[in-house]
Amino acid sequence: MRTVDPAKHKARRQHIVRVAAELFATKGFERTTTAEICRAAGMSSGNLFHYFANKRAVFLAVFEDEDSDKTERLAAAEAAEDPWAALLEVVDLLAAPALEPLAPHLVMEAMVQAYRDPEVEEALSRDNAAEQRTVAVLLRRAAAAGRIDPDLDPDATASWVTTLIASLYTGAATDPAFKAAEQLPTLRLILTRYLRAEPR
Template sequence: MRKVDPARYRAKRRSIMDAAAPLFATHGPDGTSTAAIRRAAGVSSGALFHYFPSKRAVFVALLTDEEGDNADRITAARTHEDPWQALLDLVEHLAAPAGSPVAAGLVMEGLRQAQRDPELAEALETDSDTELEALTHLVTRAAREHRTEPVLGPRATAGWIQTLIGALFLRAATEPGFDAAAHVRDLRALLSRLLGCTTG
């Protein structure tokens, strides 16, 4: 029996997801056929279903952290020696995809689909809770080490940071010409000012 190379398997899954992303962002899951995904990815039907059991599975994988990308960044952030720098870097990582029209469109489509798909809604909530917990942890550490002086408690502060990140995706999806990259930089500066970052 031939062994599966995990790295190659993951890379192929990612290539299919990347090919499907603009289709879902433009047409939504209902308007995107399995055949369209197969053609965009350049794979046969058998190959597509080898990596994903259904069209919906591709869509869910794009919206959640099935590949573990965010999990890896969160783990690194939580153990970083400088919690303030780790907080800013994690915020930038979570907000950066807003610079992609495809990513912003996917997020909006995901929110629409979640209203009628409880399983998807639960998966998105789980990812959101994981991110919130990590942000709360970093705000707590930064305050304890006197790197920041938030007006609100750590969890409330983390919640507002999440809200600001979400607003970037909303604006990127609805405002033509929205410069998400510039606004991510502005978000870092805003957090430094609002949280009263210190250097001591």
């Protein structure tokens, strides 16, 4: 049957991506050898390169194959009735992966690869731009509704909001004592005080 092959192919690819993600997270892109990926995936070198053109393609697949429902949830948040509540939901949505064990290191690895590899750069910045657009929309709506400080520039502030969320990833990646799950409430507190303060 023809219908079985593509499914099997996809599953095998995903398996490679999954084991590679763990290696990339712990050792970084450059220090992870294709031989290690092969060993972890239980296959030969010849076979790995049957699935991916090169090592970079495996790395890119780690970030591109994560087809979650994030896009839809961001769109839903933009249209939600209460912009402030929606903003807090977006924060939780974007912060959620930081609670997983591999994500912080993977995100950091992606960040450093981004300014060295245009393809990684493009993948990341597309993602980031979408997030910032949503946050900016909600900031504008919240400001119009008198729920946040109207003196804040929506675009610059949206950039800071995503940067502050990124702190959860960098904190988790760099400080072993930093538990993202425990620190999420503090992040919410910081954002709330920053955004809702009275203008001065």
